[in-house]
Amino acid sequence: MIAISYSSSANLGPGYDILSMGHDAFYDEVEVLEDHSNEIKISGDGIPLDYKKNTAGLSASMILNDYGIKTGIKINIKKGIPAGLGLGSSGASAAAAVRAINKLFNLGMSHDEMVHYSMHGEIAACGSAHPDNVSSGIYGGITLVQSKNPVKIKKLKINLNFSILLVIPEFFMENKTMYARSLVPSKITMDEHIESTQRLSSLISGLITGDRDLVSYGMNDNIVERARIRMFPYYYDLKRRVIENNAISACISGAGPTVLILYDDKSDYNGILRSVDDVMRSYNIKYILKKSRIMEAYND
Template structure:
């Protein structure tokens, strides 16, 4: 069998939380992202035949997010054959850009294509969430949902799951800067206080509602006023070297708002134009210029589409 026998799917990185939407809001990026390749095999079960682009990930399907997602889907569909997967990582682990979510989303989308699309893209979200459960211990959707669906996505509820795609109602560009420092999600979550003062909660709810309204009303000023985290960013900022200086530089360069992407260490900033987004990138790069910290930077438009086919063979597997 040849590489051309694989269905190949790309799923993008994501920014979760978006300042005021902790664990309930995220949006997709154009880049970076992961690819998952899938093809049918005669024997039942899931195998992972290759992992490229990163070292240290297990090929045991019970210990890799793509394997977990595929296993869940095969059990649900009750098919007599199995699947072979390959994971091609295009983004680093622990970046705060939804690395495990991109892999999980790509796996769900790819297996769905192989099976003839028995599920809608939105119905793939719970399967991809199982990959997140393995990766972080929590089956959250604020990364996998936008990676699958594109644009902005609101997770209104987890019980029952209620995922609301918002699309891209307002043209926005995102600057992402990833300082090359290690920051474990478990640490970033462990330092968060369990109790929230009422006044801070009220301001946070107002900001989230304002951000939703600003997106839907195409009101850049309202979006800008709402991109503030009253609760979690103040507790996490010290974990990211030069974060406060980078955020200040982004705002001075014209960003609508800036904050921590997911649990960090990546920093994101939203802008109204590509030119402003590039200026923000340069401003943040200047902050880190003499720090000795290497950076990966991306400037992308917030895309309408999330996971998508890269290529497919002529013949599909049949149930």
């Protein structure tokens, strides 16, 4: 049984650990087969082959255990999503594996149950079970984590028309997500909280009602992005410049270093491209660009 899951951008500015958007920039393809060895065997290029250290493997082992499935499985993972760039790569392998196992064994899982198992796979990648990327990896579209325990996800109905440009710096940081999470402050002031809720409320209202200005205003974060800025010194310059070219907004994709730019037909697309190039050159950082669209839904 084969399933795929697409890349995604978590947080979207003020939605730390609650918002994520799936996009069709990249995808992982995962094949799951029954195997009579009673083991979980992982195959694939450039990924951990010990199932306990692999997000797909860890999710799979939890499902087999919880459902009392005694047979072993083979999981073959074709990574299409580059890892360590804030594109939800680890979560996508888990989500695709969970979806494939659900179909293979006819488990009839709800979407939230699939998010639950996929999320626990994330522990293999970064030590914590965060549900944001895997939510859009299961539901597609833009998802809101209402609750993590128990998992309760709401897919938002989006009425804003936009395209996506991903600016993907070509650098790799060891244990990046773990480091990025360590920079998040454990306490914030009430004023920071209120500013953040103003932005988040604006972003969500704007996405649902198709209000471009609200999205522009809302997609700004004064807590997590600010705390992590040392990891992405180019970010504020890049954001300022693309907004001067009438991009809708920009944010750090997940734990970075990728920057997600939203634009539409009011934007000066060539101006955005020039700005990106100017800024990334000035920081002496190589990058690739990837145009994409929101990944609306999975068919299964």
